[in-house]
Amino acid sequence: MIAFAELLERLVLTPGRLAKIALLRRYFATEPDPDRGFALAALTGELAFQAAKPMLIRGLAEARTDPTLFAWSYDYVGDLADTVALMWPAKPTNQPAPGMTEVIQTLIATPKTDLPDIVAGWLDASDASGRYALLKLITGSLRVGASARLAKVALAELAGGRIAPDEIEEIWHGLTPPYLPLFEWLEGTAERPDPAGAPVFRPLMLAQPLEPPDFAALDPAAFRAEWKWDGIRAQLVAMPGGRRVYSRGAEDISNSFPELIEAMDFHAVLDGEILVLRDGVVAPFADLQQRLGRKVVGGKMLRDYPVHVRLYDMLFDGAEDLRALTFDERRVRLEAWFARTQPARMDLSAMIPFQTIAELSEIRDGTRAASIEGLMLKRANSPYVPGRPKGQWWKWKRDPLSIDAVMMYAQRGHGKRSSFYSDYTFGLWREDGELVPVGKAYSGFTDAELVQLDRWVRNHTTNRYGPVREVERGMVMEIAFDAAQRSNRHKSGVALRFPRVARLRWDKPAAEADKLETLMNTIENLSH
Amino acid sequence: MKHFDTPHPEAWLRVLPDGLFCEPGGFYVDPVRPVDRAVITHAHADHARPGHAHVLASAETLAIMRVRMGVDRAGTVQQEQPYGQVLTIGEVRVWLQPAGHVLGAAQVAMEWRGSRAVVSGDYKRAPDPTCAPFEPIPCDVFVTEATFALPVFRHPPPEAEIAKLLASVALFPERTHVVGAYALGKCQRVIALLRRAGWDRPIYLHGAQMPLCAEYERLGVPLGDLRPATVANKADLAGAIVIAPPGAIADRWARRLAEPVVCLASGWMRVRQRARSRGVELPLVISDHADWDELNATVDEVGAPEIWVTHGREEALIHEVAKRGVRGRALRLLGYGDEEEDLPAQGEAA
Structure with a gap:
């Protein structure tokens, strides 16, 4: 537990991706089995014990500490597990600090009622960071900013370049903690574990953005076109060993979409877009957001935000791997399968007929539905290859919309940007002359512009709130965005999709920036 | 040492706007504004202010004050006082004892008519290769800091x-x-x-x-x-x-x-x-201040029936020592901060 606690402590505070990978790699390289496997499960959220309630921690604290001092300490620290970890008055013990494996196995095997005494004994034998790791582990709140993907990249490094992270991804969901066969494979002492009929994730094929210089090289006959929908990319996996819905990041999101799982009464692996669909009309992304990140979805949710999958590719038909086939061949298989299977809550992504790229360009410009982001171009003979292979699939987004907005707040960035004010909240003018925030942008400017912006923020600060500075109303930024959608989460009533800084308007007085009304009108235009 | 007519330190140590004043000795300890006569515990900016007429401190503290504020501003008269050497100022016996905080840091021990008070200044108990270790002095009133006086603060080695x-x-x-x-x-x-x-x-x-x-x-x-x-x-x-x-x-x-x-x-x-x-x-986690355990252990070690807390989280320390029958009093001295707390600063701000 000591090494794991140290790892956690560093991961929590380390902003850099590469540094996180280095920390994870060192941990996996130096810790023994099965400790490292259980740690991997803890970090990727794959542990199978029921999390203890925060009440357990509170109970322990009440039994051991002065209530007045506890209250003052909790008030100061702000986090329950952290407070208890820091102030725990350890009874002298000759027990060594508990090991990772001991902790996990005990948590899986022990009835809840016996837990407090066991946990108290562990806390006595640990130091503050060990206690923190323990408490976070048993309450299942191990958010350390290390995604499952990062852990897999670190594992791949353990294999010294012989194994790609995507290869780990393909078997990952067929493995269980403490992953002994996985580590044996990574360290070259065993063959790759066989997922057999398990519903594992297959890494997705992704598209590159199509930029003007690429147009000329496009042979219209070699490509197929589809709409690019503004939903979430998903992989549906239905195998003899189970059914899963995965996000593009290999996260198991089945719990958020029970009606899809129910509809998957077939054996196939499909690629598609999850959308909220009402009477055949795709709802704005904000509606789909209501369905994300839920452990349990209630009946009202299911009724109010009905989801649907628009299918555009097929990776497996039964046990047959189709990924080496061309796009056209897979499409034929997908259509035949669809006609045969007639799955509920699914339809096929339409193919858009076209003769020339110019014609396609017109189609793209004519797109005004908020749920369509633009077009997808897929090479007719492209096999299904994980990652972003060059020249195979293109995403051709609609030209962005833009507004001239006024910077209101600036916040420091992270990692390399931690000394720069690089995250900007911008606003538009309301009729009554008040500036209301409509979004936040942290990209689109050059490094040189970032230096200028940082200097401007520091010289025009009117208020400070921790890492945030409020600035004078003097910096106009042209903000590009893909769509504006109604939102009752924002004071302005509108949410922007993918806002970024298009241009710094040093020349423009703040009073001449756009009105909120102008932006609201684009919503009207965009909706059906 | 105790006589029934021994005065309580409250009778001769007063909290004035300029700081803690020893009346029968006519001097302040760590005054926050320029005064005629000051005894300085250590050279951190919130304790050692410029512009006093007469300054008594350890040789190291005075040397550091001269570097930080210039020779003139470190005191018109600068009197170096070795640790442990007793001196009489007015009617008061005064001596300095190491506080273990930074180089030159001292506790100020004062005795008047059989009543003894010790002003610790800032202190710590963990060993520090750059300064002399804290030496506890038995006393009637121990004047302590409370920067880290919450049980969440326990400094590791x-x-x-x-x-x-x-x-x-x-x-x-x-x-x-x-x-x-x-x-x-x-x-x-x-x-x-x-x-x-x-x-x-x-x-x-x-x-x-x-x-x-x-x-x-x-x-x-x-x-x-x-x-x-x-x-x-x-x-x-x-x-x-x-x-x-x-x-x-x-x-x-x-x-x-x-x-x-x-x-x-x-x-x-x-x-x-x-x-x-x-x-x-x-x-x-490296601190030059006593943590929760050190604060409590020090109060027990000096055996004072009463502590006065200069600054920090006095309520928690007073609450805790009260359980052991020690009386606590919050002095609420203004102007003492914590050098470890310093916010984005240019150069060497406090």
Whole structure:
């Protein structure tokens, strides 16, 4: 537990991706089995014990500490597990600090009622960071900013370049903690574990953005076109060993979409877009957001935000791997399968007929539905290859919309940007002359512009709130965005999709920036 | 020592707007505004203010005050007082005893008509290679700080924190580890701990750290090979340890460094959220103040039936000692802060 606690402590505070990978790699390289496997499960959220309630921690604290001092300490620290970890008055013990494996196995095997005494004994034998790791582990709140993907990249490094992270991804969901066969494979002492009929994730094929210089090289006959929908990319996996819905990041999101799982009464692996669909009309992304990140979805949710999958590719038909086939061949298989299977809550992504790229360009410009982001171009003979292979699939987004907005707040960035004010909240003018925030942008400017912006923020600060500075109303930024959608989460009533800084308007007085009304009108235009 | 007519220290030690005043001796201890006669516990800016007419302090404290504020402003008359040597001021017997806080730091012991009070100044009990250790003095009233007086503050052994730093340097050999450390005391202690842990490579310093390191060396605390970070090549700083004021580590000054790992040496780093909100990647819990256990143990050791708390989290300390029958009184002296708490600062601000 000591090494794991140290790892956690560093991961929590380390902003850099590469540094996180280095920390994870060192941990996996130096810790023994099965400790490292259980740690991997803890970090990727794959542990199978029921999390203890925060009440357990509170109970322990009440039994051991002065209530007045506890209250003052909790008030100061702000986090329950952290407070208890820091102030725990350890009874002298000759027990060594508990090991990772001991902790996990005990948590899986022990009835809840016996837990407090066991946990108290562990806390006595640990130091503050060990206690923190323990408490976070048993309450299942191990958010350390290390995604499952990062852990897999670190594992791949353990294999010294012989194994790609995507290869780990393909078997990952067929493995269980403490992953002994996985580590044996990574360290070259065993063959790759066989997922057999398990519903594992297959890494997705992704598209590159199509930029003007690429147009000329496009042979219209070699490509197929589809709409690019503004939903979430998903992989549906239905195998003899189970059914899963995965996000593009290999996260198991089945719990958020029970009606899809129910509809998957077939054996196939499909690629598609999850959308909220009402009477055949795709709802704005904000509606789909209501369905994300839920452990349990209630009946009202299911009724109010009905989801649907628009299918555009097929990776497996039964046990047959189709990924080496061309796009056209897979499409034929997908259509035949669809006609045969007639799955509920699914339809096929339409193919858009076209003769020339110019014609396609017109189609793209004519797109005004908020749920369509633009077009997808897929090479007719492209096999299904994980990652972003060059020249195979293109995403051709609609030209962005833009507004001239006024910077209101600036916040420091992270990692390399931690000394720069690089995250900007911008606003538009309301009729009554008040500036209301409509979004936040942290990209689109050059490094040189970032230096200028940082200097401007520091010289025009009117208020400070921790890492945030409020600035004078003097910096106009042209903000590009893909769509504006109604939102009752924002004071302005509108949410922007993918806002970024298009241009710094040093020349423009703040009073001449756009009105909120102008932006609201684009919503009207965009909706059906 | 106790007579029934022994006066209570409340009768002769008063809290005035300028600070704690010893009436029968006619002097203040660590006054916050210029006074005629001052006894100074240590040279941190909130305790040692410029412009007093007569200053009594340890030789090291006076030397450091002269570096920080200039010879003239460190006191028109500067009287050096060795530890343990008793002196009579007015009707009061006065002596200094090491406080273990920073080089030269002293407790001020005062005795009048058989009644004894000790003003600890800031202090710690953990060993520090750069200064003399705290020596407890039995007394009737112990005047203590309470900077870290909450049970969440328990400082781990500083050697373990330095080991964490060196392990991180080994894991990220291409990056610069920039350690935020207050210019007086903490900076030199971190350097001395690094040297003891075997780090004999050059240590690079922000300009604000240089004068006091030079003064420590002159006063007999060896710190090894120190170089200015400002003129070093970025390439030389890869894999190096740089020490800078806490206000500079995550700000513009640090941009010159090679992918810095931001570290901060402070007792506050015990609380993760503090580290996170300041953008600290590697917190080092190294403090020059007593932690919760040390504060309580010290109160017991000096055996005082009553403590007065100058600044910090007095309510928690008073609550805790009351359980052992010790009376507590909050002095609420204004103007004392905590040098470890300093916010983004230019150079050497307090």
